[in-house]
Amino acid sequence: MLTTQMIKEMMVDEQLIEGLDAVAHEDDDLVRSGIIDSIGIIKLVLSVESRYGLKVEVEDILKDDFQTLGAIAAFFNRYAA
Numbered sequence: 001m002l003t004t005q006m007i008k009e010m011m012v013d014e015q016l017i018e019g020l021d022a023v024a025h026e027d028d029d030l031v032r033s034g035i036i037d038s039i040g041i042i043k044l045v046l047s048v049e050s051r052y053g054l055k056v057e058v059e060d061i062l063k064d065d066f067q068t069l070g071a072i073a074a075f076f077n078r079y080a081a
Contacts, residue, residue, distance in 0.1 A: 002048070002076045004069040010047050016040045026070045031063055041066045054079045 004026050011017045016036055023035060030036040036044070041063070045056050056079055065075040 001080060002052070002073050004073050007044075007069050007072050007076075010044060010051070011036070011040075014040075014043045014047050016043060023069060027068050029067055030069070030072075031067050036066060038063075044072070048076050052076075052080065 008017070008023060011023075017023060023030065028035075041061065044066070045061060048054055049056060054076065056076075064071070066072050
């Protein structure tokens with residue numbers, strides 16, 4: 001099970017955010033605030049697939065699933081189940 005902390009750490013590793021403090025709360029809107037964009041979403045998906053052996057279908061990737069850390073964790077956990 002992926003946690004929001006794990007997602008934050010991957011975002012740092014992929015240089016999508018400057019540090020773990022870049023996203024203060026689980027419900028911060030990452031897209032609206034410009035923290036993550038479509039390229040960042042793809043980088044994050046590829047990173048998670050590589051690290052955890054998940055396979056995400058491209059047509060399943062929706063911007064709404066990447067709005068917040070909680071939404072991102074829930075998205076990937078659907079694949080991990």
